[in-house]
Amino acid sequence: MTLWNPSVYLEFGSERLRPALDLMAQVPLETPKRIVDLGCGPGNVTALLQQRWPKAEVLGIDSSNEMLAQAKENHPEITWQQGDIAQWESSEPVDLIFSNACLHWLGDHESLFPRLLENLCDGGVLAVQMPNNFAAPTHQVIGDVLGHDHVLCPGFPVQEPEDYYNWLSDRTSRLEIWETRYRHILEGENPVADWTKGAALRPVLEGLNTQAEKEAFETAYRAKILEAYPKARDGKTLLAFQRFFLVAQK
Template sequence: MRWDPAKYAEFSDHRDRPFFDLTSRVAAGAPRRVVDLGCGPGRLTAALAERWPAAEVAGLDASAEMIRDAPARYGPGAPGHRPRLSFAVADAGDWEPGPDVDVLVTNAMLQWIPGHLELVARWLEALRPGAWFAAQVPGNFGSPSHALMRRLAESPRWAGRLAGILRHDDAVAEPAAYLKLLLDAGFEADARETTYQQVLAGADPVLDWVRGTGLRPVLSALDPAEAESFEREYGRLLRVAYPAFADRNGSPLTVYPFRRIFCVGWKAG
C-alpha cells in the first residue's frame, strides 16, 4: 500500500492529540530505550526524544516513504537534531522488543495488522519487568465514514476491483480485550476510549481526512481515473452523512466524531 506523508500530515493537530493523550499516561522516569513502532513521518517520535533526552529513541515504520525525510529533519545539522533519535524501516510483524526496551509506543498502527492481538501478546511477554507499553487505535470502523466506504466498495460497479481490499470488521478490538491482554501478561494497566468531536474546515473535509488514512487501500488499488471516480461518488455520500454548517464568517465547518481506543500498562517485576 502506498502512503503519502504530506497528505497524512494535513490534519496534524487532530492526529497528534491522541498520541499526546496516550503518552501522557506513561510514567517512565529515565528509560534507556524508547521505541515508537509505526512512527509515521517521525514528528511525534521527536517529541518522545524531547521528553526523554537521555534515552535512545527509535522510530520504526514499515513504510520507507513515511520516514524518508526524517534523517534530514532530525539528523546532524538539522534544526530539529536530537543525537539519540534514529529511524529505520521495520515490519511490526517481524519485530521483537529487546531487553533494553523500557517504553514501547504504538500509535494508530495496529489496525493495519490482521491478528494483531496475538502480536501484542508476544510483545508484552518479551518486555522486561518495569517496562511500559502504550497503544492507541481508531475505534470508528462502524462510523458512517467507514461504513459508506465499504458499501461503495462492495457495490456492483466497484466490487470486482476492490474485493477484499477493505478489512474493517475485525480491524480492532474493544478496550476490554486490550486490557485483558495487558493484565494476562502481568501488567498494571488501564484501557479507555474517547470520542473527539473534531471540527474540520473546507468543502470536503471528511474526504480529505480519510484520504490520508482509511482510504489509502482503495486509492492504492485503483488507477488515477478510477480513484477520482470513486472519490467523487464517495464524497457525495459523505456530504450527506456529515452535513456542513457555516461559522460566523460564512465559512463551512463539519463536525467529525472520531472514536479512539487507548491502553497503557506497566509490567510488574
C-alpha cells in the same frame, strides 16, 4: 505495499497529534532508557518522545520508506529504521514501546499484543492508540461504494476492550484501557474526505486496479461523505472520531 504520502497525512497534523499527546501523558515512566516508536510515520510523535525523555535512546520504526524519508529529513538526530512492524522484535528489552495510530493495520492482536510485551524489561510499558471509528461513515461509506463484502473494505480490526483485558491482564502489573470520542472542527470544502484520504483511503486507492476505478470511487465516496458530514452554520465541519487507548505495564 501501501504508499504513504507524508504531506497528505500531516494535513490535519494538530488533530492527529492530540491523541498521541493524550496517550503520552498516561505513560507512568520517569526516566526510560530505551524507547521504540513502533509505526513512527513521519516522526513528529517520535520527536515529542525524545523531547519528553531527552536522556533516552529513541528508535523510530516504520515500514514506509516515504514516511521515514520525511522523518530523517526533519529529525536527523533520531535513529530511524525501516522494517515490518508485524515481525519486529527488539535485540534487548526496552522500557517503552509507543505505538500511535498504527497497530490497527495489523491482524491477530491476540498474539501481537502479548508478543510486544515480551520485548519490555520489567516495569516497561506498552502504550498504544488506535483509531476505532470503523462503524462511522468515515469507514462505512467505503463499503457503501464498493460493496461491504469487497476485499478492500476495512472491517473492524480493533477488538472489544474486554478482549485486550483478557489477553493482557495476567501478563501485566498495571493495565489501563479507555476510549475517547474526539470532536474535530475541520475547515475546507470536504474536509472529512480529505482526512480519510490521508489514512483510511490509502490502501483502498492503492488496491483499485485502474485510474478510472480510483477516480470513480473517490468521486462517489466524497459525495456520500459530504452528505454524512454536513457543514455547520459557520461553514466548518464537525468530525466525531473514536479512538482506543491502552497502557500496559509489565
